[in-house]
Amino acid sequence: MVSGGVGAARLLRGFHRSVDELTAIANVGDDMTLHGLQISPDLDTIVYTLADAVSSERGWGLEGETWKAMEMVTRYGGEDWFSLGDRDLGTHLFRTQRLSEGATLAEATAEIVRGWDLHLRLLPVSNDRLRTMVTIDQEGARSEISFQEYFVGRQHDVDVTAVRFDGASSARPAPGVLDAITAADRVVVAPSNPLVSIDPVLSVAGVRSTLAARRESVVGVSPIIAGAALKGPAARLMTEMGLECSAVGVARYYADFCGTMVIDTVDAALAADIEALGVRCIVTDTIMSEPGVLDSLCETLLH
Numbered sequence: 227m228v229s230g231g232v233g234a235a236r237l238l239r240g241f242h243r244s245v246d247e248l249t250a251i252a253n254v255g256d257d258m259t260l261h262g263l264q265i266s267p268d269l270d271t272i273v274y275t276l277a278d279a280v281s282s283e284r285g286w287g288l289e290g291e292t293w294k295a296m297e298m299v300t301r302y303g304g305e306d307w308f309s310l311g312d313r314d315l316g317t318h319l320f321r322t323q324r325l326s327e328g329a330t331l332a333e334a335t336a337e338i339v340r341g342w343d344l345h346l347r348l349l350p351v352s353n354d355r356l357r358t359m360v361t362i363d364q365e366g367a368r369s370e371i372s373f374q375e376y377f378v379g380r381q382h383d384v385d386v387t388a389v390r391f392d393g394a395s396s397a398r399p400a401p402g403v404l405d406a407i408t409a410a411d412r413v414v415v416a417p418s419n420p421l422v423s424i425d426p427v428l429s430v431a432g433v434r435s436t437l438a439a440r441r442e443s444v445v446g447v448s449p450i451i452a453g454a455a456l457k458g459p460a461a462r463l464m465t466e467m468g469l470e471c472s473a474v475g476v477a478r479y480y481a482d483f484c485g486t487m488v489i490d491t492v493d494a495a496l497a498a499d500i501e502a503l504g505v506r507c508i509v510t511d512t513i514m515s516e517p518g519v520l521d522s523l524c525e526t527l528l529h
C-alpha cells in the first residue's frame with residue numbers, strides 16, 4: 227500500500243487481519259526534529275493503529291496517554307505546540323537513538339514494528355531527508371513553513387499557494403520499496419491526502435514510474451467523498467492547487483499510475499466521468515468507521 231497516516235492506517239488495519247504479506251510504503255514528508263527527537267508521525271500512526279493502541283478519540287498518538295513531559299516543556303516556555311504524549315515519547319527516544327547509532331529509518335522502523343508484534347513490512351519511502359514544505363498566504367504576505375507548522379501549528383486554517391518536497395531531488399527510495407511495488411499482487415493507494423501524503427511518496431525517484439508500470443494492478447481509494455474530506459485539509463488543498471475537489475479530481479490526478487479507482491456509494495453518479503478518464507471505477511461503501519465497511523472494502527480491493 228502507498229500510504230499516508232490516518233486514512234491509510236485505517237485501511238491497513240483491515241488488511242492486517244486478512245493478508246499474509248502486507249507492505250506499506252509510507253510518507254515521511256511529515257517527519258520533523260523537535261526537542262532533538264526524530265519524529266515520524268505517519269509511521270507511528272500506522273504502527274499504533276495496527277497494534278490497536280491508537281487513541282480512538284484523536285486518531286493519532288496512543289490511547290490512555292498522559293502528558294506529564296509536555297507539562298514540563300510548557301513550564302519552561304518550550305515548544306509545546308506539537309503534543310507528544312509520555313508513552314509516545316518513548317518511541318521517539320528509541321528512534322532517535324537508533325538513528326544516532328547509524329541505523330537507517332527503515333531499520334529503526336522495523337524494530338518498532340517488531341516491538342508491537344505486527345506482521346507488516348512498514349517501509350518509509352526513503353531513508354533520506356524528505357520534508358513537505360507549504361507556502362502560505364496571509365493577507366498577501368507569503369511565507370514557507372514546514373508541514374507540521376501548517377497542519378498542527380496553524381490547524382491548516384490558512385490559505386496555501388504551493389506545496390513542495392524539500393530533498394525530493396536527491397532522496398533515494400529505501401531498500402525494498404521499488405521491488406515491493408513490482409512484486410505485489412495488488413498495489414493499493416490509500417485514501418490519504420493526495421497532495422501532502424501520497425505526492426511526497428510519489429516524489430521519490432522511481433516510485434511513480436514503477437507504479438505506472440503496474441498500472442493495471444494499482445487500485446486507489448478516494449479520500450474525497452461527496453466533494454469533501456472526512457477530516458483534514460485534503461479538500462481545501464485540492465481546490466487551492468487547482469484540482470477539481472471530487473473523486474473525479476482524485477482519479478484524474480492519479481490516472482497515469484492508477485488503473486482502478488474505488489469511490490464511495492454517494493458518488494456513484496461520478497463513475498462514468500472516471501471511466502471516461504480511462505480509469506476503471508468501482509462504487510462501494512468506503513467510510514471505514516461504519517460497521518462491516520472495512521472488511522468489505524478490503525475484500526473489494528483484493529478482487
Ligand code: GDP
Nearest residue numbers: 230231232233234417418419423449456460514
Ligand atoms: P494523515 O497523514 O494522518 O493526515 O492522514 P492521511 O493523509 O492518510 O488521510 C487523510 C485522509 O483520509 C482524509 O482526506 C480523509 O478524507 C481520508 N479518510 C479518513 N478516513 C476515511 C475513510 O474511512 N474512508 C475514506 N474514503 N477516506 C478516509
Ligand code: CA
Nearest residue numbers: 230231256268
Ligand atoms: Ca500525515
